[in-house]
Amino acid sequence: MGSSCATRSSTPTARTAIWNCCAAGSSTAWCTPRDRRPPRAGWRRCSGGSPSPWPDEVVPGLLEQTILVTADHRAGGRLIGQHLRELGHRRVLAISGPTDLVSSLERIAGFREAFGDAGVTEVEGAFVERSGYHLVAAALEDGGPRRFTAVFAANDLMALGAIAALEDAGLRVPDDVSVAGFDDIMIASRVHPRLTTVHQPAYDVGRTAGAQLLSYVHRDEVPPASRHILPVRLKVRASTAPVRPPR
Known part of the structure; x- marks a missing residue:
């Protein structure tokens, strides 16, 4: 069974912990949308050749090894x-x-x-x-x-x-x-x-990514790379209105 590491912070310390966690042999790094990307080599190290769930952001060069969960x-x-x-x-x-x-x-x-x-x-x-x-x-x-x-x-x-x-x-x-x-x-x-x-359905993005992560951790077989695109909704409120003639 693989291990995993997770963070909700975007601080350099937290990001360093993720990459160190991956380098130490953790099978999955679960990064939230607020985490910025490391060098491409860092992504490869974190992937380890197995699909990993990445909530809400496409991983450059790793779509074939990624379980992507994102809003549309x-x-x-x-x-x-x-x-x-x-x-x-x-x-x-x-x-x-x-x-x-x-x-x-x-x-x-x-x-x-x-x-x-x-x-x-x-x-x-x-x-x-x-x-x-x-x-x-x-x-x-x-x-x-x-x-x-x-x-x-x-x-x-x-x-x-x-x-x-x-x-x-x-x-x-x-x-x-x-x-x-x-x-x-x-x-x-x-x-x-x-x-x-x-x-955008932030809760559903997190729930779906978490389900994929748990599936990866608790199953003997690694799930295939996949994309989960969740629908969004327009919320019309008071900050937009029809164009008015200049005063």
């Missing part, structure tokens, strides 16, 4: 793109997450599939609130609402930062600029205005 990020991006399009928006500031994360790329790609490329200004963010704030503040200095009537931030924290930057500039959300996020974190329905976002 591309479909979520399409939901936001369609929603903003239907509201009449034609100029959007799209804030991606780090471009080395497949989930971030998928969210923006899905958004462009539904909204189109015309009228989209894309900038790279860092999945933290201050990133959304600074990027929107910079965009406002470079033309602001004349360049965009909506902001799509590829996670809720950046969306909250975007709202703060817009309000600090004297703009109203959603009267002047609509804002949409992704993830549906707990605070998304409690802020003002309540955030329009994509709900």
Whole structure:
């Protein structure tokens, strides 16, 4: 029977513990979406040639050795793109997450599939609130609402930062600029205005990944590599509205 190691932290110490755990002979490393990727050699060492469950993030170069459990990020991006399009928006500031994360790329790609490329200004963010704030503040200095009537931030924290930057500039959300996020974190329905976002099934992702992990640990045979793509839902709240004529 194999052993396993797990963490919920993204600190360098926790990540080092994972790789050391793998190097010491642990058969499975279970890393949450917050954990950033080590060098490619580190992935190979952790894999050990057997499928391992990785919740919510594609492992580069290891799809054939990975039990992937993830939300449908591309479909979520399409939901936001369609929603903003239907509201009449034609100029959007799209804030991606780090471009080395497949989930971030998928969210923006899905958004462009539904909204189109015309009228989209894309900038790279860092999945933290201050990133959304600074990027929107910079965009406002470079033309602001004349360049965009909506902001799509590829996670809720950046969306909250975007709202703060817009309000600090004297703009109203959603009267002047609509804002949409992704993830549906707990605070998304409690802020003002309540955030329009994509709900991803974090509990189900964890439960499915955990079931795969236990199956791997307790069975004599190693399960084959597989992909489990879980559906997402659009949560329309108060931060998005139809485009209004300029004041």
